[in-house]
Amino acid sequence: MSSLKVKILGLITLIVVVIVATVSYLEYRNQRQIVTQISARNASLLAATVQNSIEGVMLGGRSDEVQRILGRLKSRGTIEGIRIFDEKGKILNSADKLEIGKTIRPDELAMFRSGTRVSLVTRSDDGEEQVFESISPIYNRPACHGCHDARQLLLGALQMELPVRYLEVYLAKGKQYSMVSTMVMVLLILIAIALFLNTYVNRPLKGVISSMQRVEQGDFNVSVDFTSSAEMAAxxxxxxxxxxxxxxxxxxxxxxxRELARAQSKLAHHHEMHLMNQKLEDQLREIENLNVNMEERIEEIEEANYKIADLASELEEKNANLERAVARLSTLYKVGLAVNSTIDIDRLFTLVVQTTVSTLQAQIGYIILYSPGDRMLRVTTLLGHDHRPGVATIPMKPSSVSTWVIENRKPLLITDINEHPEFDRYSALGYERRTLICAPLMVKDEIIGTITVVNKSDNATFNAEELELLTTIAAQASIAIKNAQLYDEQQATYLHTIQALVSAIEASDSYTRGHSERVTRYSTELAKKLGLSHDRLKVIERAAILHDIGKIGIDLGLLHKEGKLTPDDIQQLHQHPVIGMKILEPIDFLQDVRLCIGQHHERVDGEGYPNRLTSDEMLLESRVLAIADAFDAMTSDRPYRKALPVEAAVKELLDHSGSQFDSDLVRHFVELLASGSLGFTFARTDRDDIPVDREERYAERKVVAMSDYSSRPL
Structure with missing residues (x-):
């Protein structure tokens, strides 16, 4: 490949091939374009011819022959698809009957609406299959007005699909002919160029190369003589x-x-000596430079060590500041989470004090609430010290730190109590104060109390940064405490209002007066025995107080009716749990209470009302309330019966345990009664031990007593 002849021949070959191939490709493209244009015209002419045929058939009233015309055209193989569709794209008629009623593709409908009549469309992803799509509108002519509305401008459109496959055969033959002729042409050109190069270039160059090889071997008695061309002669x-x-x-x-060799042999020795001396001088200078550089590097290292020491001290100080800042932000974050996680004021106090004591590493922390009416300070939360019994409220006095903070409305930092003799060294809560921080709890201009941390765990002293941190915590806690107080007041207002309604209902009936209070006492005692949490105790207490609120929607005459109840009466009475739920529905914080009230007349066997729930679907609080409500109903006088003895009421509970009442809860309730916790004394007896004077009354009213919570008002 390094031969000049080969390189020249290869370059010429490449140029010729590129030129001939380019010309052939352009000619092929031109032919393809001409054929495509001719095909497009043929498609237009064919579409017009088919359209005229179809319009002629339709004008002649032979619309049924349109289908046969379309089928014959497609059967010839030249047309791939032919159909008629309306302005919305729905196919009205087609060579393929399965297409009738379907919709053409969106791109075809867009082509029709844009006014395009003939378009070359590629149908496959590789671009190999191309089809001429022809769309010809069929207009409404006067001759068609007999079958079509004269106001309709367009009756439809004729669409034909003509494949370009038959043109590809001719184009392929032309392409094959062009390739063969191109190859023959290139081959002839290469043969002519090879003969020319061999005669006028290769042979003279071989003679020159042969002579040069002889000169290279030492033979200078050579000569060449070329006359094939002026260039070769020169x-x-x-x-x-x-x-x-x-x-x-x-x-x-x-x-x-030869002369130079003799002179150089004389100077070689002197030159070598001179080079050795010069190398020694260079090495001495390098050693001196190295010593100077070494001294400079030592000075730089010493200076760098001093800078590193300074940076290390600065870094330690910045790390300490950063740790303090992180601790402060962490505390503020924890306090923010605490104050936003609960609206229970007692839990809120505990969370704030615990977080503050932990972050500030204090031994003691507490919150004091200020009562401006009697100027008393009430200790709500005290962590780190067991204060003396009875010291939950302390008076304000000048030597009290909290008094000073409340009166001056600003925080106070005492690093050493010995430097402040105006304040008591020993707190009224019974501990010794050495160092402390006290910050006011304020909302706008209203002061609600103070938060205080006392004595560091490591016996150090509090500083200004910790004062600023506690002040920030106090600002966050103040808003949360105020919101919790307002929330409690709002809840109390709701409950007092609703309880007043319950009291109004009971006041109208001497028989049911005090019923809610007794049911509340029975329910809460049973819930405590079961070990329910404080939140669930509050739910059952409120549900017991309000369980008959729905009776406000029941007719008083029905509530006081002494005679036998009709099915309509019973149905109305069964609605009072539902009415109670509707009354409490707008009050968000009573949703569990509302659910408990709605279930307190359900039975564990699913035969209760209003929703016939089973034990698994009832709240535990609802099952507790059902027992307390039934027991008070049976042991209280009613217009339609006298109160049952405690023994009889207990036996009724036991007899209906597992069907109407939760058996475990009944057992716990009976144990409470037996212990005297509910204010009753009774001895457990069988049914035969019921007093004689009560036996008949009990037998007559047993069904009534057990149906009090299903058909009679309680």
Missing amino acids: LSDKFNMMVSKLRYYMETTIGHE
Whole structure:
């Protein structure tokens, strides 16, 4: 491949191939474009012809022949698809009957609406299959007005799909012919160029190369003679002249080299000595430079060590500041989470004090609430010290730190109590104060109390940064405490209002007066025995107080009716749990209470009302309330019966345990009664031990007693 002849021949071949291939490709493209244009015109003419045929058939009233015309056209193989569709794209008629009623593709409908009549469309992803799509509108003519509305401008459109496959055969033959002719042309050009190069270039160059090889071997008595062209003749003359000059210079150079060799042998020794001396001097200078650089590096290292020490001290200080800042932000974050996680004021106090004591590493922390009416301070939360019993409220006095903070409305930092003799060293809560911080709890201009941390765990003193941190915590806690107080007041207002309604209902009936209070006492005692949490105790207490609120929607005459209840009466009475739930529905914080009230007349066997829930679907609080409500109903006088003895009421509970009442809860309730916790004393007896004077009354009213919570008002 390094031969000049091969390179020239290859370059010429490449140029010829590129030129011929480019011309052939452009010719093929031109032919394809011409054929495509001719096909497009043929498609238009064919579409017009088919349209005229279809319109002629339709004008002649032979619309049923349109289907056969479309089928015959498609069967010839030239047309791939032919159909008629309306302005919305729905296919009205087609060569393929399965297409009738379907919708054409969105791109075809867009082509029709844009006014395009003929378009070349590619149907496959590889771009190989192309089809001419022709769309011809069919207009409403006067001759068609007999079958179509004259106001309708367009009756439809004829769509034909003509594949371009038959053109590809001719184009492929033309392409094959072009490729063969191109290859033959290139081959002939290459043969002619090869003969030319061999005659006028290759043979003279071989003669020159042969002569040069002889000169290289030391034979200067050579010459060449080429007359094939003026260039080669000039080359041979120049080569012969060069060989003769080279022979002369060679002979002269050999003589000079001999003399120079003798002179160089004399100077070689002196030159070597001079080089050695020069190398020694260079090495000495390098050693001196190295010593100077070494001293400079030592000075730089010492200076860098000083800078590193300074940076280390600065870094330690910044790390300490950063740790303090992180601790402060962490505390503020924890306090923020605490105050936003609960609206229970007692839990809120505990969370704030615990977080503050932990972050400030204090031994003691507490919150004091201020009562401006009697100027008393009430200790709500005290962590880290067990205060003396009975010291939950302390008076304000000048020597009290909290008094000073409340009156001055600003925080106070005492690093050493010995430096402040105006304040008591020993707190009224019974501990010794050495260092402390006290910050006011304020909302706008209203002061609600103070938060205080006392004595560091490591016996250090509080500083200004910790004062600022506690002040920030106090600001966050103040808003949360105020919101919790307002929330409690709002809840109390709701409950007092609703309880007043319950009291109004009970006041109208001497038999049910005090019923809610007794049911509340029974329910809460049973819930405590079960070990329910404080939140669930509050739910059951409120549910017991309000469980008959729905009776406000029941007719008083029905509530006081002494005679036998009709099915309509019973149905109305069964609605009072539902009415109670509707009354409490707008009050968000009573949703569990509302659910408990709605279930307190359900039975564990699913036979209760209003929703016939089973034990698994009832709240535990609802099952507790059902027992307390039934027990008070049976042991209280009613217009329609006298109160049952406690023993009889207990036996009723036991007899209906597992069907109407939760058996475990009944057992716990009976144990409470037996212990005297509910204010009753009774001895457990069988049914035969019921007093004689009560036996008949009990037998007559047993069904009534057990149906009090299903058909009678309680």
